[in-house]
Amino acid sequence: MHTNESSSVQEYLQSQIRTIPDWPHKGILFRDITTLFENPEAWRKTVDVMVQRYEKQAFDRIGALDARGFLLGSTLAYILNKPLILFRKKGKLPGKTISVEYDLEYGKAILEMHEDTILPGEKVLLMDDLIATGGTLLAADQLIQKAGASTLEAAAIINLPDLKGADRLNAAGIPTYALCNFEGE
Numbered sequence: 001m002h003t004n005e006s007s008s009v010q011e012y013l014q015s016q017i018r019t020i021p022d023w024p025h026k027g028i029l030f031r032d033i034t035t036l037f038e039n040p041e042a043w044r045k046t047v048d049v050m051v052q053r054y055e056k057q058a059f060d061r062i063g064a065l066d067a068r069g070f071l072l073g074s075t076l077a078y079i080l081n082k083p084l085i086l087f088r089k090k091g092k093l094p095g096k097t098i099s100v101e102y103d104l105e106y107g108k109a110i111l112e113m114h115e116d117t118i119l120p121g122e123k124v125l126l127m128d129d130l131i132a133t134g135g136t137l138l139a140a141d142q143l144i145q146k147a148g149a150s151t152l153e154a155a156a157i158i159n160l161p162d163l164k165g166a167d168r169l170n171a172a173g174i175p176t177y178a179l180c181n182f183e184g185e
């Protein structure tokens, strides 16, 4: 996991994210980013740090993950003037799709992408709100690979290091970046 944010930025953003225990299931500590969105200073800081990291890097598209990843991904796509592509849960995309099944921290799901949304050889920057087991971002990377393209990096606001998702992604050759780590899941 790449982290180069100063501890003060990390601590500030971390302090603006609410934790709700036992939601959606007993034993889950839900890291709730709605409180980050409600605070314009914290949301601007989140976006600014991501813009600084990616504005000088070479890539073709931003891939945003359904649903909370859409918020960060679409904001970055607008600011960095990149095409935005959507990775959606099953049955939401109207065109011809390719799909992959994946595991979540609390369940299973199918991720889909429009089959013609990425060109072979392109580099995609993936954006989601949170890395838990890494299953969602790995599934997105599999769809990118099926299209003959590759992932530049998987970026998120939050990493849950105890669930080892970033390690899984790194082992699969996908660099990761997160603004803050929440220990204790």
Ligand SMILES: O=P(O)(O)OC[C@H]1O[C@H](OP(=O)(O)OP(=O)(O)O)[C@H](O)[C@@H]1O
Pocket: 065, 066, 067, 068, 069, 103, 104, 105, 128, 129, 130, 131, 132, 133, 134, 135, 136, 137, 165
């Ligand atoms: O690293 P993982 O174990 O794959 O978990 C992380 C994913 O789980 C959550 O999505 P969720 O499917 O709950 O959807 P939502 O964004 O629609 O709430 C979160 O927004 C990430 O996409």
Ligand SMILES: Nc1ncnc2[nH]cnc12
Pocket: 028, 029, 030, 031, 032, 105, 130, 132, 160, 185
């Ligand atoms: N612990 C968690 N908090 C918020 N979103 C999540 N998605 C998967 N695990 C999560």
